[in-house]
Amino acid sequence: MNLQYGSEWDEETGITDVLFQYGHDREDFISFDLKTMTLVAPKHYPTQRCITFLKKYLQNGKSTLQRIVSPPVSILQKTPSSSVVTCHATGFYPRGVMVMWTRGEQDIYEDVKYGETLPNHVGTFQMRSRLTVDPKEWDNNNT
Structure with a gap:
């Protein structure tokens, strides 16, 4: 996991921005938006990568998740x-x-x-x- 942080400054508008961004395997993972004080995931992560991992984990755990054992x-x-x-x-x-x-x-x-x-x-x-x-x-x- 890598961490990037820094500041941005727009000379024309005078607006400054601070960046806290985390990555994994050379891809953006999550960042922190100081204006809204929220964590932000890149669009592709929740809609693609997260779903891919979820399907993989469900398939790997299918026998455990779907088992039914009656009680003595x-x-x-x-x-x-x-x-x-x-x-x-x-x-x-x-x-x-x-x-x-x-x-x-x-x-x-x-x-x-x-x-x-x-x-x-x-x-x-x-x-x-x-x-x-x-x-x-x-x-x-x-x-």
Whole structure:
């Protein structure tokens, strides 16, 4: 990467301009416009070169970006008399998995707590959901 900086002065108008410009591989990369206090990319970079790089990176990462891994699920209960049941889903990809509790054919929304989705060290995700059940329902086998 190279940096160019300097000043320009128009003798006729008396206007001065300061230049801060960065380049890479002998091409302009970005400059700083002191008048507007903004970074400016050359026209060809966002419309051509950036798109070329983006397509290349998407093609190289296609197998990772488009993979889908279903989660193995475990149901845990600390003791047989515990009123809390935990569902642990792990090893899934992509991140957006929804854990739903059902009773028969009906979805359960009350007494459900969702943990945050956390990353695993192998590039997959995990989450937990807890359902609190009235102990009377356990006794009546209505769950």
